[in-house]
Every structure is written in C-alpha cells, then in structure tokens.
Amino acid sequence: MPIPSPLALLESMLLARALDQVALELRAAGHGHYTIGSSGHESNVVLGRLTGPGDPALLHYRSAAVQIERARQVPGHDVVRHIALSLCASAEDPMSGGRHKVFGHPALGIQPSTSTIASHLPRALGIAFAIERRRKLGLPPLYAADAIVVATMGDASLNHSTAQGALNAASWMAHQRLPVPLLVVVEDNGLGISTRTPEGWVAARLAAMPHLQVFTADGSDLFGTYDAAEAAVTHVRTRRRPALLHLRTVRLRGHAGSDVDSVYRSPTEIADAAARDPVACAGRQLVQAGVLDDAELRTLEERCLAQAREAAAAAATSSRLTSRAQIMAAVTHPMPAEVAAGSERPAATSAASLTLAQGINATLAEALAQRPEVLIFGQDVAKKGGVYGVTKGLLDKAGPARVFNALLDEQTILGMGLGTASTGLMPIPEIQYLAYLHNAEDQLRGEAATLPYFSNLQMANPMVVRVAGFGYQKGFGGHFHNDNGIAVLRDIPGIAVCTPARGDDAAALLRAALDLAWRAKRVVVVIEPIALYHSRDLHRDGDGAWAAAPGEGTAAFGRARRYLVAPHGPPRSDPAAPALAIASYANGLWMSLRVAQRLADEVGVEICVLDMRWLMPLPLDDVLDAARHCGRLLVVDECRRSAGVHEAIASALLEAQQDDEALRRVRYKSCSSADCFVPLGDAANLVLLSEAEIEVAARALLDGPSSSLRG
Numbered sequence: 001m002p003i004p005s006p007l008a009l010l011e012s013m014l015l016a017r018a019l020d021q022v023a024l025e026l027r028a029a030g031h032g033h034y035t036i037g038s039s040g041h042e043s044n045v046v047l048g049r050l051t052g053p054g055d056p057a058l059l060h061y062r063s064a065a066v067q068i069e070r071a072r073q074v075p076g077h078d079v080v081r082h083i084a085l086s087l088c089a090s091a092e093d094p095m096s097g098g099r100h101k102v103f104g105h106p107a108l109g110i111q112p113s114t115s116t117i118a119s120h121l122p123r124a125l126g127i128a129f130a131i132e133r134r135r136k137l138g139l140p141p142l143y144a145a146d147a148i149v150v151a152t153m154g155d156a157s158l159n160h161s162t163a164q165g166a167l168n169a170a171s172w173m174a175h176q177r178l179p180v181p182l183l184v185v186v187e188d189n190g191l192g193i194s195t196r197t198p199e200g201w202v203a204a205r206l207a208a209m210p211h212l213q214v215f216t217a218d219g220s221d222l223f224g225t226y227d228a229a230e231a232a233v234t235h236v237r238t239r240r241r242p243a244l245l246h247l248r249t250v251r252l253r254g255h256a257g258s259d260v261d262s263v264y265r266s267p268t269e270i271a272d273a274a275a276r277d278p279v280a281c282a283g284r285q286l287v288q289a290g291v292l293d294d295a296e297l298r299t300l301e302e303r304c305l306a307q308a309r310e311a312a313a314a315a316a317t318s319s320r321l322t323s324r325a326q327i328m329a330a331v332t333h334p335m336p337a338e339v340a341a342g343s344e345r346p347a348a349t350s351a352a353s354l355t356l357a358q359g360i361n362a363t364l365a366e367a368l369a370q371r372p373e374v375l376i377f378g379q380d381v382a383k384k385g386g387v388y389g390v391t392k393g394l395l396d397k398a399g400p401a402r403v404f405n406a407l408l409d410e411q412t413i414l415g416m417g418l419g420t421a422s423t424g425l426m427p428i429p430e431i432q433y434l435a436y437l438h439n440a441e442d443q444l445r446g447e448a449a450t451l452p453y454f455s456n457l458q459m460a461n462p463m464v465v466r467v468a469g470f471g472y473q474k475g476f477g478g479h480f481h482n483d484n485g486i487a488v489l490r491d492i493p494g495i496a497v498c499t500p501a502r503g504d505d506a507a508a509l510l511r512a513a514l515d516l517a518w519r520a521k522r523v524v525v526v527i528e529p530i531a532l533y534h535s536r537d538l539h540r541d542g543d544g545a546w547a548a549a550p551g552e553g554t555a556a557f558g559r560a561r562r563y564l565v566a567p568h569g570p571p572r573s574d575p576a577a578p579a580l581a582i583a584s585y586a587n588g589l590w591m592s593l594r595v596a597q598r599l600a601d602e603v604g605v606e607i608c609v610l611d612m613r614w615l616m617p618l619p620l621d622d623v624l625d626a627a628r629h630c631g632r633l634l635v636v637d638e639c640r641r642s643a644g645v646h647e648a649i650a651s652a653l654l655e656a657q658q659d660d661e662a663l664r665r666v667r668y669k670s671c672s673s674a675d676c677f678v679p680l681g682d683a684a685n686l687v688l689l690s691e692a693e694i695e696v697a698a699r700a701l702l703d704g705p706s707s708s709l710r711g
Contacts, residue, residue, distance in 0.1 A: 003222070005664055006222070006286055007286065007291055007292065007300075007707060008049075008072060008284050009046065009049060009069065009222065009226075009439055010067070010222075010279075010281070010283060010286055010300070011300060011304060012035040012042075012045045012048065012065050012069040012072070013042035013043070013065050013238075013278065013279045013282060014279060014300060014301055014304035014305075015064075015065075015068050015080055015304045015307065015308060016038045016042050016045070016064040016065040016068055016587045017038075017039055017279050017304075017600050018251070018304045018305040018307070018308035019037075019038075019080065019083055019087070019308050019444070019596060020035075020038060020039045020064075020085065020374075021305065022084065022087070022308045022309070022312040023035045023037060023087050023257075024257060024275065024662050025309075025312065026087055026088060026312055026315075026316060029564055030074050030554055031088050031315075032087045032088055032312075032459065033087070033088070033089050033101070033318035033454065034086075034087055034089075034101035034132055035256050035258075035407075036061050036062070036185070036255065037061065037062070037064075037252075037253060037256075037257045038064040038065060039251070039252040039253055039271040039521070040062075040170075040189060040219075040249055040250040040251045040253075040273065040276075040278065041062040041063070041187050041189065041219070041249045041278065041279050041284070041415065042064075042065040042188060042219075042250075042279050042282075043065075043217075043219035043220070043221075043222060043225045043247065043249065044063055044065055044066050044152060044185065044219075044247060044249075045065035045066065045068070045069045045624060046069075046222075046226045046229045046230075046249040046562075047063075047070075047071050047150055047152070047185065047229060047233075048065065048066040048067065048068065048069025048070035048071075048072075049067045049070075049226075049558065050226075050229055050233045051070070051150050051233060052070065052073050052109070052232055053070065053107060053109040054109060054122075054143050054144050055075060055107050055109060055116060055143075055149065055150055055542030056110075056111065056127050056143070056149045056422075057064075057108075057109055057111070057150040057151070057152075058110075058111050058113055058120040058121075058123065058124045058149075058150070058151045058152075058256065059103045059104070059113065059150075059151075059152050059173075060152040060153050060154055060157075060185075060187060061103070062130075062152075062154070062187060062257075063103055064083060064161045066103075066152070067079060067083070067103050067105075067108060067110060068080070068083075068111070068643075069106075070108050071108060074107050074108060074446075076312075077105070077107060077108070078611070079105075079108075079630075080308060080311045080550070081314070081315070081582060082094055082095065082105065082316070083103075083311075084311035084312045084315040084699040085098075085315045085316070085318060086100075086101045086102060087091045087101055087312070088312075088315040088316055088318065088320075089101070089320065089321070090315055090319065091318070091319045091320055091321050091322075091326070091462070092318045092319055093284060095110060095112055095454070095455060095456065095458075096454045096455065096456055097321070097330060097456035098321045099230055099325040099327065099453055100320070100348060100454055100455050101114065101329060101452060102114050102524065104419055104454070104455070105638055106125075106455075106458050106459065107553070108624070109424065111123075111451065111455070111459060111461070112451070112454040112455050113447075113454070114450075114454065115509070117157050117160050117164035118153055118158070118160040118162040118166065118268050118441070118443055119162050119164060119446050119447055120151060120153075120447065121151055121153065121163055121166035121184065121415070121417065122148050122162065122165065122169070122333070122412050122414065122415015122418070122419070122420070122443060122447075123415045123418040123419045123443075123447055123461070124150075124151035124166070124168045124182060124184070124419065125166050125170055125173075125180065125412070125415060125416065125419060126415050126416040126417065126418075126419015126421075126422075127149045127183055127419040127423055128148070128149040128170075128180045128181050128182035128242070128419070129173070129178070129180055129209065129420065129601060130419055130420040130422075130425055131143055131147055131149070131181060131423065131676050132178075132179040132180070132181070132240065133401065133420070133425070134423060134424070134425065136385060136401050137372060137373075137401055137402070138372075139373065139397050139425075139476070140371060142423055142424060142540070143283045143702070146238070147179075147181065148181040148182070148183055148237055149181060149182045149183070149227075149235045149385065149428065150183050150185065151153050151182065151183070151186070152184075152185040152187060153184065153186055153187070153204050154187055154188065154189070155186055155188035155190065155191075155197045156190075156192025156193075156195065156197060156207060157192075157413070158186055158202060158206075158384050159192075160487070160499070161411070161412050162442075163411045166184075166411070166412065166415065166606070167209055167212065167244075168184055168209075169387040169407055169409060169412040169416075170184075170214055170242040171209050171210050171211045171242070172407050173209050173239050173242075174210075174211035174212065174302065175243055178242070178468070179240035179241070180241065180242045181236050181237065181240045181241070181242075181244040182235045182236065182243075182350055183225045183232055183233060183242070183243050183244075183245060184244050184245070184517055185241075185244075185245040185247055186202060186206065186237045186244065186245070186246050186247065186696040187219075187247050187249050188202045188246060188247065188248050188252050189247060190249040190250075190251075191255070192519050193255045193259065193618060194255075194261075194263075194264040195355060195701075200641050202246060203216070203246060204454075205245050205667050206246055209244070211242075212242055212243060212244050213232075213235055213241070213243040213244070214243070214244045214245075214248070214405040215228045215229070215231055215232040215235075215243065215244065215245045216245075216246045216248070217229060217245065217246070217247050217248065217427070217446070218248050219247050219248055219249040219250070219276075219280050219417070219694045220250070220276040220277070221281065222278065222281065222286075222469070223285060223658055224248045225247065226247065228676075229247075229515050231649055232245045233503060234243075237330075239590055245657065246643075248279065250273040250274075250276045250277065250311065251273065252273060252274065252277060252432070253554045256700055257629060259689065260322060264512065266447065267687050274370055283297050283301075287590065299347055304340060310481045311416050311460050315333075328498075329448075329457075330452055330453045330455075330457050331452070331453055331493045331494040331522050332452065332494045332520075332522060333344075333452060333457055333460060333521040333522065334520070335516070335520040335522075336519055336520065337556065338517050339512075339516060339519050339520050339557065340523055340554050340558075341551075341556055341557075342508070342512060342548045342553065342554045342556030342557065343490045343553030343554050343698060344508045344551060344552075344553045344554060344555050344556065344557070345553045346504075346549075346551045347504065347548075347549035347550055347551040347552070350550075351549035351550070351551075352548060352549060353410075353503065353536075353547035353548055353549050354503035354504075354546065354548065354550060355503055355533065355534050355535060355536055355546075355547055356500060356501065356502055356503055356505075356506055356528070356529070356532045356534075356535065357388060357389065357390045357531050357533040357534055358503055359500070359502070359503030359505070359506030359507050359548070360390050360466075360500070360506045360510065360528065360551050361392065361393070362507065362550065362574065363396070363506055363507045363510040363511060363550070364376060364391065364428065364510070365393075365394060365397055365398075366396055366481075367426075367428070367510070367511075367512075367549050368394065368560065368636060369397075369399040369400060369423065369683075371426055371518070372423075372473065372607050373424065373425045373426040373513075374398075374400065374401075374426045374428060375400065375402055375404075375420060375425055375426065375427045375428065376391060376394060376398075376403045376404075376428045376430070377403070377404050377406045377416065377427070377428075377429055377430070378405070378406055378413055378428075378430030378431065378432065378466075379405060379407075379408055379413070379430075379432050379479075380405060380407055381394075381403065381404075381406075381430050382395045382403055382404050382405045382434070383395055383406060385643075386430065386432075386468075387432060387468070388468065388471075388533050388534070388698045390468075390528070390533065390559060391403070391430070395588065396503065397496030400497070405475040405511045406429075408478060409440075409652045410431055410439045410440035410443075411439065411440040411442075412434050413429045413430075413431065413440070413442055414429060414431075414440050414443035414444065414447075414448070414465065415443050415604055416429065416449070416462065417429040417461075417463045417465065418443065418448055418461040419461075420460040420463075421460070421462050421463045421517075422451070422459065422460070424459045424539075426462075426463070426464075426514070426515075426518060426648065427463045428463070428464045428465075428466060429463065429465055429466070430465075430466045430467070430468075431465065431466070431467045431468075433467075433468055433469065433480060433481055433483065433700055434466060434467050434468065434469030434470065434483040434484075434485075434486075435479065435480045435481070435483035436480075437488070437489075438488065439490050441558040442610070444465070444492055444495065444523065444525070445492045447461075447599060447687055448461055448463070448493045448523045449492050449493055449523065451497055452494065452521065453493070453494070457521075460521035461516055461523065461610065462515045462516075462517035462518065462520075462521045462522055462523060463523055463524075464514055464517050464524045464526060464527060464704075465523070465526065466526050466654065467525060467527050467530050468527075468530050468586055469483060469484075469525065469527045469528065469529065469530065470482070470483075470484055470499075470529045470531065470639075471483075471484045471531070471587070471638065471673070471678050471688045472529075472531035472584050472638075472688060473530055473588045473684075474531075474684075475680060475681040475682050475683075475684050475685075476681040477680070478677075478678060478679060478684075479677035479679070481530075481679045482678035482688075483493075483686060484638060484639045484640055484644075484673050484678065484688070485639055485640045485642075485643030485644070485677070486527065486615055486644065486645075487616065487635070487642070487643040488642075489527075489615070489616060490615065490616050490645070492646075492676075493582075494522070495522070495523045495525060495616065496513070496516055496522055496523070496524045496525070496526070496557070496614070496616055497524070497526075497527065497615070497616035498512070498513060498525075498526055498555075498613055498614050498615065498698070499527040499528070499529065499586045499613065499614040499615060499616070500526070500584050500613070501529060501532055501585065501586050501587075501589045501590065501613075501699070502527065502532075502546060502547075502548045503547060503549070503550055504549060504550045504551055505548075505550045505555075505561070505611070505613065507534065507550030507551065507552065507614060508551065508553065508555035509526065509555050510526065510556060511553070511554040512554040512555040512556075512557060513526055515554050516557065518617070521542070523609065527615070528584070529586040529587050529640055531587055532587060532590060533684070535547075535590070536644070536653040538590065538593060538594065539597060540595060546590065548655055550682065558614045558618070559613075559614070559619050560583070560610040560611060560612050560613060560614075560619040560622035560623065561610070561611040561624060562610055562611075562622075563608070563609040564578065564595060564598075564606060564607075564608055564609075565593065565596040565600050565606065565607045565608075565609055566600060566606050567600040567601050567603075567605065568600075568601050569601065569604065570604070576608040577627070577629060577631075578605070578630045579606065579629065579631075579632065579700060579702060580596075580605070580607045580608070580630055580632045580633075580634065580636075580701055580702055581600075581607075581608045581609075581610065581623075581626035581627050581629070581630040581633045581634070581700065582595075582596060582607065582608070582609045582610065582633075582634045582636055582694075583609075583610040583612055583623045583626065583635050583636070583649065584609070584611065584612065584632070584634065584635070584637070584638070585612045585613060585615065585635035585638070585645075586638060587638050588636040588637065588638040588689065588694075589609070589611045589636075589675050590688075591636065591638075591689075591691045591694055591709075592605035592609050592636045592694060593609055594691060595691055595695045595698055596609050596693070597694070598697070599699065600651065603702060605702070607698075608626050608627055608629075608630055610623060614638065614643070615645055618648055618649065618652075619644055620648075620649065622651045622665065623635075623652075624652065624653065624656055625646075627653065627663060627666045627668070628660065628663055628666070631665060631666055631667065632667045632668075632669070632701040632702065633653070633666055633667070633668050633669075633671070633701075634668075634669050634694075634697055634698055634701055635649050635650075635668075635670040635671075636670075636671055636672075636689070636694050637668075637671070637672040637689075638672070638673060638674065638688070638689050639672060639673060640673050640674065640675050640676070641672040641673065641674065641675050642645070642675050644672055646670040646672055649670075650668065650670065651667060653666065653708075663694060667704060669687055669697045669700065670697075671693050671694055671697045673687060673689045674686075674688075674690050675685040677685065695696055
C-alpha cells in the first residue's frame, strides 16, 4: 500500500538530519552540549506517523525523526525549535527546562528519558499493563481503547539485563493472555559505541522470545519499513499483545561528538553504511516514484537545514539556568502545607493494639477501600500474604485485579510501579528484602527520580515502595535477609524514605506516604523492620508494650516522634531537662527504649528517645532541638557505620554549633553496626549493633559532663 504523504516523512527525516548537523555546529561554537545524533536511524520516522499523541512513547536517544513526525499531529507545535533549545540546555526548553537534552513533550505523549540503556522498558511495560488494567477496574480511561505503548532502543541495549527482564516479563504476561499493548522497537545499527553486535544476534535473540511476534524492516527502504511498522502497530492495537520490530539501521558519524569512529571502523565499513543512508535512500525512492524531482529534493534539503540553523541561532542566545534554586526546583513537586504538617491523632482508648505487621495490613486495607486506584503487587503478596504474612487477606478484600503476585524480577516490579503510576494509578509495589532492592535500584534513581526532573515537573510517577529490611532476625538468612545499609536510598535526589517501628507508626507513616505520593507526586520508600513485624513485647515477655493502637491521620513529613522515658521511682534530678537524648529508628528504637528505661530507673533521670521515623529527609531540627535541651546526644544507628544516618547528624551538629551556644556544649556519641555483611547464625550478633553497646555509650554520656562535639 502506498505511504500517505511520503514527502512529509522525508521532510521529518531531513529535519532530524539537519538537527544533528547543527548540534555539532553549536558545540563547536560553545553553545551546545549534546551530540548523540539520529543520523542513520531516521527511518524510525514511520513510528511518528503510525502512532500518535494518544499512544505513550518512550524513545531511544536516536529517535528525533519520531518526535518531529509525531509533532505534525499537534497544530502549532514547533518541534524543531524545541529540540534546538534542548541541545543548548536552554531554560526555555519546554520539556526539561534546560536540565538535559531529552526527547519528549506532554502534548506529544512522549515521556522524557536520556542515555537509556533499556532502563525505560520496565516502565513502558507498566504503562501498557495499566492502560488495560484501568479499564478492568472501571476507572475513567486516559487513552483510547486501542492505544498502544511504543518504546525504542538500540541493539547493544538488548543485551542489558533490564531489557531481557522487561521482554521476558512481557512474554510472561502474554503467556497468561494478559493484555499488554506494547511495541518494542530495536534499532539495530550493529554497534554499541565501538563494540560490534555479532551478525545475526539480534534476530536470533528476538526470535527466542515466546509469544512476542517479531516484525523486521530494512531502514534503508522507507516503503518497506512503513509496511513492516504498520503491520507491527496493527498487531499490537488489535490483538492487545506485545510485539517486537527489528529495524535494521546504520550509524553515520561516531557515537557522539567526541567519538571518532574511523579509529575502529574501516573505510569500507563506513562507506557501506553511507550507501545505506536512510535519508539518501528515501530521497531516491521518492524521486523514482515521481513524488519530487532532484531539484526539488535539493531545495527541500536546503530548506530543512536553514530551518534547523535558524532555530539553533535563536536557541544559542536563549536564557540559561543561572542558579542552584532554579535547577533544584524540579527535583520534587511542591508539597501542600497540610501534607507536610500531617494530622496524626492518637487512637481511642478502646482501640485494639496491633503489631507492626497488623498495623501495616490494616492501613493497606484502608487504602484499598478508600482509593480505587490503589494496586498492591510483588512476589508472593497475594494468597500467601508475603513471606511474613503482612499482606495476608488483602486479596480476598480487594480481588486479584488489585492485589496480585508479580514475577521474580525486582526491575520489573519497580518498573511496573512507575508505569502504572504515570497513568494515574497508585501502585504499592513490594520488594521482598532490602538486599533485593540492589538488583533494581536504577529503576528508582535513573527512572523514578528523574521523570519530574527531566520533565520540569510536567510528569510524575508517584508510588509507595514497601521494602522488608534491616537485621536482628536471630541468625536467620544471612546478609541477603539482614541487609542493614540505606546509603543507596539516601543518595537519590527527591525521594522520601521512612521506617515505621510499631503498629501506630505503620498507620501514620503509610498514610503520610500515600498522601505524599497522591498529593505531592513523590516516590516514597517505606522500609519495614522485619524483626519487629510480629513483636508485642518491649521490656519483658508478655508485657504487650510494643503493640499499639493505630490512631487517625498522617505523620508529619520529616518529623520525629518523641518518647519521654521516666524512672519508675522518684527522679534524682530536675525532670524539666532530660539528662540524655537518644535518636534512633526501627530496631534501634526498640533497643534504645529498653536501655533508656533501665538507665532511667538506675540513675533516676529522664531520658528523651526520638524515633526519627524519616530517614530521607532526616528530622535534623528535632534531633538538634533535643540535643540542645539535654546537653547529651546519642545516635543509635542500626545500619552499617558507612551506610546509615549518623554521619549526616554529626555533620549537622557540627555546622549548627557555629551559631548556637547551647549546641556547643552538647556531648555527642554514636553507635552503629559493623561495616560488614551479616553472617548466618549466632555470628550475626557479632556485627550487628547490640543493646550492650548502646548502654555503654549511654552510660559514658550520662557519667561525663556536657562538652562540645567529640564523638
């Protein structure tokens, strides 16, 4: 079948090529900063014609022609100007606001991504899943009934574990006849920078994926590429099943501006690639078909280059980001004051006391009942209720469309969360153990946290990630089940991290996390201390002092919870000023409260114990205020010494001492677990922080006078 308006396709290809040329010119003149071009891949232009703004797209960095052609469907959209602004990191770039060179725009249905080595594929799968799941849940559709998701990638990226995981997950879903309208396009130019893709590898690898229909096209043949892409798009639209388009392309020029490809490519190889130049080949095809003649082709080429250069000249003199505040404004969405303040209220005296696990379960059930958009998924979370039974019974309450098991792949679990979140659902994915998060942490850092940043807050993927973590499981599991490091999470700009320790904390913090996600568009990670899931007692067996009745409302964002531990006998000092402040969280809180009560009874003093609850951001004001009033501060950090929070608190205290006379007199100590993996069996107790160590540090502070920071 003839291509409708083939001249427009050629023009989009020429504009993409011209933008590659001006990217090099801008860099040479000191105005541009990004030179990974689309040259040789322009036949992907057909995807911009065959799909539209109603089809979510996540594009490879060589997909300029897709965006240019899709922009024709949005009247008044000056896509060449927008890409030129992006090349110059201009603050006027309507997508990222000058933060990076990205393809994308909300009006075009293209989500921004950059330097993607397949990390966007799990998100794309999640969006495709969500399009159909919203319909199944009876929620208002965001897209047309036949909408599909398009994700493009390079051939070298096909070897990445993220690509293999996402394609395997798509195949896994298709095997179960779950509707997943996803088209993945592998743009195969045979090179991963200088590393060659083995001949025939891409075709063989794609063919090995069960249930994924493979379509193939030669990018040097515009008409053949259009036919193959049309067949692939039609397959996904009508059958609601995932498919693959293997688009054979070439790479012209080096990988990027600093890459000289003649170092590793022979003159013959470079000449062969030039002979398959998709723009030149498409021009010849259209001349032969009588769409235009040679003179008209040259005129079109000149006009496209002139248009790109005019846009580049304007972009070169456009405004730039000029302050730290401007750049950071897109790290997180603005937070409503009432969300930050929280609304936590204690439970009625008649309310039942719950364990941590019971409090989490009750709050998740509450969320499912109150918000039809909530999804809970992860490995074993459905009928089994998770490894520790925390989600038990939720499947019966909400049904399998909202509470379901995921396949064993943390990248897919988090990517599904991101994709469903970007379609207006409220995912609560579970990662089974904190150590397992490391298999997929780039889905949080490289994908979740960057979407608001690269889109200048125009797009978001808010979700609440539940992670079972920390140690103290009485020798069970070794380091994979007792991971006690959170540095990787505290290193991600924009996300929030909290950890509940008791049943009432679970309710207040989980509600706050959902509020942050729903109303402030945040990604929140909730780390749940496994060892406390089913604990009821605090000081002695049977005392029931750790179980608590969840109250109402939400915890204040970034604020600590205060416990005042008084002696059972008469105090021996002024009770208006506690003798010691202990700041901790999770298992450390449980241990600290036990130590505090023993010392309070023995020494006859009051001790202030702070549950920091929020690990990102830390409640530094609350901690410093407690230190100021007590004169002595002990930080009990159950994480590894180099992977916890005590260093941040010590740094904040040092800085605050410069301007605060009271803080200069504070005596400070910290204790933490060893910088070591947790071994199996009783040996775990040799590297994990112990109550005895906490007590020794607390006694040292109580026995000595207040002084400046030395710990």
